Amino acid sequence: MTASYLSMDIMQHFPVISIMILFLGAFLVAVFGRSKAMRVIIVSASVLTSFVLMALLIKPIMIDGQIITYWMGNWAPVDGYAIGIGIEVDALSLFFGLLVAIAVMLSGFYSFKYITQDDSPDKFFTLYLMLAGGVMGIVLSGDLFNIFVMLEVMTFAAVALTSFRSWKDGAREAAFKYLVVGSIGSTCVLLGTALVYAQCHTLNLAQISAIASNDMNPTMIMAFALLFTGFGVKAFMTPFHPIAADAHAAAPSSVSVLISGVFTKTGVYGIIRVSYFLFRSMGMSAMQTGLVFIGCVSMFVCVTMALNQHDFKRLLAFHSISQIGYILTALGLCSALGVVGGLYHAINHTLFKGLLFLVAGSVLYGTGTTYLDKLGGLAKKMPQTAALFMIGALSISGIPPFNGFVSKWMIYQATFEKAAETGSIGYAFVTIICVVTSVLTLASFVKVGQSVFFGELPLELENTKESPLSMRIPMWIMAGLCVLTGVFPNLMQKYLLNPAMESVLHPNIYIDAMLGEGYTAAHLLNQTQLASSSYTFAGYWDPLKWLVLFVIVLLGVFIAMLLGGSSKGTRALARDDKHDTFFGGEKNVYSQVASGDLFWGFKHNFRHYLSFMSNAHSGVTNDYVTWGVVDLAVILVYCFIFM
Amino acid sequence: MSILKNVVYVLIFPGLLFTAVFGLWLAGVDRKMVARMQKRIGPPLMQPAYDFFKLLGKETILPDNAARLTFTAAPYVGLVSLVVTVLLIPLAGFQVFGGVADVVVILYLLTIPSLALIFGGSASGSPYAGVGISRQMVTIMAYELPLIIILLAVGRLAGRGYDMGVTFSLGQMAEFQAANGPNIFHWSMIPAALAMLFVIPCEVGAHPFDVGEAETEICEGPLVEYSGAPLAVFKLSHAIKMFVMTALFTALFLGGITTGMLWLDIIIVLVICTLVTIISMSLAHAITARLKVEQVFKFYWTVVTGLALISLILVWIGV
Numbered sequence: 001m002t003a004s005y006l007s008m009d010i011m012q013h014f015p016v017i018s019i020m021i022l023f024l025g026a027f028l029v030a031v032f033g034r035s036k037a038m039r040v041i042i043v044s045a046s047v048l049t050s051f052v053l054m055a056l057l058i059k060p061i062m063i064d065g066q067i068i069t070y071w072m073g074n075w076a077p078v079d080g081y082a083i084g085i086g087i088e089v090d091a092l093s094l095f096f097g098l099l100v101a102i103a104v105m106l107s108g109f110y111s112f113k114y115i116t117q118d119d120s121p122d123k124f125f126t127l128y129l130m131l132a133g134g135v136m137g138i139v140l141s142g143d144l145f146n147i148f149v150m151l152e153v154m155t156f157a158a159v160a161l162t163s164f165r166s167w168k169d170g171a172r173e174a175a176f177k178y179l180v181v182g183s184i185g186s187t188c189v190l191l192g193t194a195l196v197y198a199q200c201h202t203l204n205l206a207q208i209s210a211i212a213s214n215d216m217n218p219t220m221i222m223a224f225a226l227l228f229t230g231f232g233v234k235a236f237m238t239p240f241h242p243i244a245a246d247a248h249a250a251a252p253s254s255v256s257v258l259i260s261g262v263f264t265k266t267g268v269y270g271i272i273r274v275s276y277f278l279f280r281s282m283g284m285s286a287m288q289t290g291l292v293f294i295g296c297v298s299m300f301v302c303v304t305m306a307l308n309q310h311d312f313k314r315l316l317a318f319h320s321i322s323q324i325g326y327i328l329t330a331l332g333l334c335s336a337l338g339v340v341g342g343l344y345h346a347i348n349h350t351l352f353k354g355l356l357f358l359v360a361g362s363v364l365y366g367t368g369t370t371y372l373d374k375l376g377g378l379a380k381k382m383p384q385t386a387a388l389f390m391i392g393a394l395s396i397s398g399i400p401p402f403n404g405f406v407s408k409w410m411i412y413q414a415t416f417e418k419a420a421e422t423g424s425i426g427y428a429f430v431t432i433i434c435v436v437t438s439v440l441t442l443a444s445f446v447k448v449g450q451s452v453f454f455g456e457l458p459l460e461l462e463n464t465k466e467s468p469l470s471m472r473i474p475m476w477i478m479a480g481l482c483v484l485t486g487v488f489p490n491l492m493q494k495y496l497l498n499p500a501m502e503s504v505l506h507p508n509i510y511i512d513a514m515l516g517e518g519y520t521a522a523h524l525l526n527q528t529q530l531a532s533s534s535y536t537f538a539g540y541w542d543p544l545k546w547l548v549l550f551v552i553v554l555l556g557v558f559i560a561m562l563l564g565g566s567s568k569g570t571r572a573l574a575r576d577d578k579h580d581t582f583f584g585g586e587k588n589v590y591s592q593v594a595s596g597d598l599f600w601g602f603k604h605n606f607r608h609y610l611s612f613m614s615n616a617h618s619g620v621t622n623d624y625v626t627w628g629v630v631d632l633a634v635i636l637v638y639c640f641i642f643m
Numbered sequence: 644m645s646i647l648k649n650v651v652y653v654l655i656f657p658g659l660l661f662t663a664v665f666g667l668w669l670a671g672v673d674r675k676m677v678a679r680m681q682k683r684i685g686p687p688l689m690q691p692a693y694d695f696f697k698l699l700g701k702e703t704i705l706p707d708n709a710a711r712l713t714f715t716a717a718p719y720v721g722l723v724s725l726v727v728t729v730l731l732i733p734l735a736g737f738q739v740f741g742g743v744a745d746v747v748v749i750l751y752l753l754t755i756p757s758l759a760l761i762f763g764g765s766a767s768g769s770p771y772a773g774v775g776i777s778r779q780m781v782t783i784m785a786y787e788l789p790l791i792i793i794l795l796a797v798g799r800l801a802g803r804g805y806d807m808g809v810t811f812s813l814g815q816m817a818e819f820q821a822a823n824g825p826n827i828f829h830w831s832m833i834p835a836a837l838a839m840l841f842v843i844p845c846e847v848g849a850h851p852f853d854v855g856e857a858e859t860e861i862c863e864g865p866l867v868e869y870s871g872a873p874l875a876v877f878k879l880s881h882a883i884k885m886f887v888m889t890a891l892f893t894a895l896f897l898g899g900i901t902t903g904m905l906w907l908d909i910i911i912v913l914v915i916c917t918l919v920t921i922i923s924m925s926l927a928h929a930i931t932a933r934l935k936v937e938q939v940f941k942f943y944w945t946v947v948t949g950l951a952l953i954s955l956i957l958v959w960i961g962v
Contacts, residue, residue: 394758446765455765553727556653
């Protein structure tokens with residue numbers, strides 16, 4: 001029914017409205033946001049509208065395979081030269097747009113209650129919507145300079161939000177680091193854009209893509225390296241990861257959801273656009289190796305750093321980059337299965353990491369701290385939050401049947417198939433690193449579970465209450481999505497991932513849709529396709545059947561228990577000193593294992609590596625800037641040698 | 644009718660009832676063999692089964708510190724996921740539920756019971772359990788690395804004939820072995836099979852790798868607060884895990900032995916499972932003392948991983 005009266009004429013305005021409505025909301029909140037009711041109405045209206053518009057576009061773009069082109073102010077191209085700013089939405093843009101809209105909506109609803117403990121919530125929501133609008137602008141835009149502008153809007157909103165709780169220890173410092181290191185990224189993007197403009201005389205993505213790869217002269221190679229690094233900074237790829245950790249720890253949780261789930265995704269989106277689309281450099285095996293290497297390093301370094309953390313949110317922050325590492329690795333394979341796995345992991349990461357940050361926010365809201373060693377036994381006081389944490393933790397650790405597993409499983413297959421295809425055993429080691437990272441992820445969430453939700457309850461947390469309903473509902477929605485995306489991988493592939501993968505691997509359709517049929521054929525010299533868009537799995541996984549079997553066996557066990565008659569019931573012990581823990585005849589008071597002492601056998605064997613790593617993460621901005629500049633230099637040299 | 648048949652498969656053979664009985668029997672064999680190797684008479688073969696029923700009849704006590712739902716639910720989740728995993732591993736060409744999970748999924752499904760133990764122990768609130776789960780997690784980290792390398796090596800060997808060049812499918816691995824003889828007779832697979840023999844006791848939590856449940860040091864770690872039916876279920880899971888891991892070993896390295904009669908093939912597989920139990924678990928149990936946790940980790944990430952890597956490299960260069 002929707003399709004009948006929502007014609008394309010109306011739909012082509014949806015993308016631009018879904019960006020504008022967020023910015024409009026930001027200004028309206030700034031003006032009228034003093035009263036709580038107005039704030040809730042304005043913010044809800046704008047995030048909901050944005051989400052609904054994105055969701056309505058699924059039918060024409062994902063299923064019918066159309067591409068929406070919109071020229072701002074109707075400045076259509078003249079003689080094949082784009083002169084205005086274009087908004088263009090293909091399946092890839094819509095994929096990221098949906099992801100942004102879901103995270104922004106749920107996190108926004110969560111914030112209403114969560115932010116009541118702070119001063120000036122109107123300013124919070126102004127910045128929040130600016131950040132959301134910036135991100136939305138990046139993924140839907142079809143213009144390189146427009147992307148840069150939105151990138152800046154997004155970055156500055158994020159920096160301001162990081163220091164929003166400026167009374168908090170380290171908040172301003174984190175924002176400062178973020179600003180300094182983040183501006184390396186922005187500078188790179190700006191410089192790259194300038195070089196591209198000088199060479200191609202256009203800023204339109206489609207037009208650049210049609211002519212850039214024809215002549216990869218040194219200037220263009222430099223532009224590629226700069227743009228790649230610039231977006232890499234936004235994705236916090238190693239060695240830019242330490243700023244993310246500080247920023248997440250200081251920022252309010254609902255902002256962490258955006259920084260981790262959405263902000264970093266723009267980096268991933270940028271890297272896809274730059275290397276698959278603009279410069280089409282992903283076909284080169286050197287580029288693939290490079291991206292996979294960066295992905296693996298990010299994955300492993302950050303997961304080992306996460307194991308060492310004592311703060312719930314810092315730990316989550318390191319895991320974000322580790323998961324981004326998975327995505328980059330998968331995308332670096334430049335195979336259909338790799339792209340599908342990478343995009344799948346991107347949406348899964350937004351969901352489970354969003355959920356986990358909101359859980360951390362609830363813990364902070366209820367107890368006033370996220371320091372692991374001060375918490376414990378919260379499952380008794382916050383049972384729903386504990387259940388939500390379990391869902392998030394099992395998802396991120398890749399335990400079937402939750403969503404993290406399916407995407408990781410696809411990535412394992414993609415890397416291993418790549419190993420067989422290229423005959424290089426190196427890619428088999430990539431698979432091994434992925435699996436090891438997944439186990440270490442599990443370990444660090446066992447640590448969080450033990451230190452925050454299980455174990456002994458410290459006396460000062462006796463009065464902790466379950467988080468309010470308005471905070472739990474968005475979390476339950478996210479948890480539900482974590483389960484659904486895990487149980488129905490077929491539907492995910494059919495309606496979201498395959499169309500997005502097609503548009504990553506077939507950029508020519510995008511160009512022709514924007515600049516007219518036949519434009520690519522006339523301008524692009526090398527017409528070879530990056531990779532075939534069909535893929536086969538090396539194995540199989542059917543979550544639904546598994547769940548059915550699980551339920552049948554569960555029923556069987558219960559029937560057996562009833563028939564076998566575990567006649568004696570359960571009994572809770574009355575509180576008595578004799579049930580406490582004793583050691584050598586002395587009563588142990590709060591003898592819970594400290595979070596830093598867990599996994600001693602592992603840490604002992606890796607002590608040199610771990611102490612080197614924690615020394616290297618000195619927290620000094622200068623060091624991090626040095627790492628960044630060195631990394632940029634390495635990438636530049638690498639590109640000049642191999643491209 | 645077919646639904647009824649499937650329910651019988653799930654609940655009777657090779658599902659819940661059979662795995663429970665055979666698992667407990669394997670545990671009995673293990674205890675008996677260890678006793679004989681140490682020149683003791685040892686308990687009767689069905690002793691683990693007697694223990695199981697005895698525990699079922701005991702009262703369950705909930706500790707004051709426990710997070711109750713997790714504490715009570717964890718053993719059952721672990722048991723059920725383990726039984727489902729058995730259904731997904733082919734027993735000599737007898738696989739009722741093909742196409743559900745490949746070998747990498749099984750690797751992950753096998754972590755669910757361990758996780759159930761970890762979160763159950765964690766939920767009990769005891770500091771002994773805290774130490775126990777920490778060690779348990781380290782053993783998981785220890786064996787997971789060699790195990791994935793073993794699976795990749797087998798997957799590469801068996802997958803050569805297919806267009807992807809690799810396979811994770813247990814069905815295709817069985818086909819490959821039916822055509823080319825059991826994997827263990829390939830030179831390149833011998834180190835991997837050896838590594839797998841080391842992985843089995845660590846995954847099961849058998850002596851000398853049972854650092855997580857060390858009775859003498861930390862009072863069975865995660866199990867310290869458990870009693871009655873949940874404890875019985877954990878003990879049952881432990882026994883079933885022996886069956887799962889030995890069956891997986893058989894499927895990976897000793898598949899394709901066929902006599903033409905399915906029931907005879909299944910019996911052969913069960914005999915092999917028993918033999919593997921004796922070799923990989925009883926023997927090591929009888930002759931070694933428990934390792935320290937950092938030694939377990941080091942052993943698996945050096946020696947066992949090294950063996951598995953040798954296999955992977957040999958397969959890769961086509962030996």
